[in-house]
Amino acid sequence: MNRSALAAHDAAALQVPAQSCYCCSHCSLPPHSTPLLPTTAQIKQEIIPKKMGLLTAAAIATVSAGGAVVAAPVILGVVGFGSAGIAASSYAAAWMSSAAIANGGGVAAGSLFAVLQSAGMAGLSTAATAAVAGTGGTVGGLVAAVLI
Template sequence: MEAVAAAIGGVVAVSAAPLALGAMGFTGTGIAAASLAAKMMSAAAIANGGGVAAGSLVATLQSVGVVGLSASTNIILGTVGAVIGALL
């Protein structure tokens, strides 16, 4: 039973991250208008004097929204999700 729960936890963790980013407005085609991502981008640009700084949270999330998560990040998410699933 623990192995099944761990497997489910790993799958959920890996698949939920891209879905959550898309729901926030970080899409494969850019930041969606009138989304939380657009509000974050606006705030970051205002705070930075007109542009979003490279390497900032908004820039990183947009990159993940376009390209997806790296293999190492997916492994980490899957491992953490599996541990949490096994504990539940």
């Protein structure tokens, strides 16, 4: 293409209707030497919502991770795993009774019940806090992906 034809092509490219995109692979114009810049309307309608969607998803995931870490000790207490041990007549007490009957009189060391009892009495370890935060963040990110 000579210089005048290229200039005419670029001038025509700048007259793309507002509903057309600014990428040559998606519009009806042949490829040109200078990239088209998005219009202000396209920035407001297409680019900003996509960026805000990602920021919103990241914010939801972050808040979910923090919320899970804060909620975990509260939920353990509500279920019956307290700092003084298993609360009488709680879900944890019923579970402990079932586990003891199933295991011949005791709760198996390292079982989920034993881990939750330990977390209820001593709080979450660093590893448990990281696991709870990771799980909360993942769930929050998945929820955000569905909603956004």
